[in-house]
């Protein structure tokens with residue numbers, strides 16, 4: 001059977017929070033039995049937009065990661081349940097039952113994504129239900145997907161083979177794939193949130209002019225090439241997709257007819273190297 005899921009493009013999210021507000025509009029003060037009880041006005045972020053700021057002025061970037069329940073196919077919340085409080089529907093949507101889950105505050109700890117929230121008034125754990133009540137009525141999109149102005153959120157209904165093909169074709173990734181939860185929420189451009197960068201600009205020492213077209217190569221400990229970029233007409237470059245784990249790298253700057261410079265950097269966090277003169 002085809003399974004519902006979301007594809008979220010980190011590059012397109014600008015933190016407008018329309019998705020968050022649409023979720024509130026749909027669920028605050030609205031009971032949708034047997035799918036979900038009403039969401040409280042405060043404290044719950046069923047669509048939670050995480051953010052990560054990197055770099056140093058003036059090369060600063062912020063990436064936003066919209067994170068609802070990941071509708072894991074290997075769901076720790078489901079594994080933590082023994083009495084039917086959590087169920088996976090045939091279409092892949094994970095539901096916390098608004099009646100059977102009463103009192104199950106322990107379920108919050110089971111979710112490694114922090115996607116389950118506690119409703120103290122109702123004595124109930126709650127989370128995103130992928131707007132199953134609407135999809136079952138024939139809606140094509142959940143509320144959050146419908147209102148996203150940049151197209152960062154998309155919904156898909158695919159069988160397992162088609163999900164695997166989409167993942168491969170579009171280079172989609174699960175957030176924190178190492179958890180092994182097999183989410184049905186997959187991300188495009190996830191590296192913008194999870195990985196760092198080295199940025200800078202290159203100028204000619206004799207004229208102070210921006211150096212366009214300089215080949216900037218990042219090399220590892222043993223000299224192997226890891227990444228490459230060309231400076232633009234402002235002499236600027238960005239090398240992306242780097243782990244911020246303290247590793248050391250060699251940077252090489254090459255322009256035909258000019259001397260090559262090398263620089264050693266240690267990457268604990270994303271770096272703006274400032275101006276490098278050739």
Ligand code: SF4
Nearest residue numbers: 069070072075077111
């Ligand atoms: S993200 Fe958390 S709440 Fe959602 S299915 Fe996975 S483990 Fe369960």
Ligand code: SF4
Nearest residue numbers: 023128130131142144
């Ligand atoms: S799919 Fe529905 S329940 Fe889930 S975050 Fe979006 S609006 Fe909220």
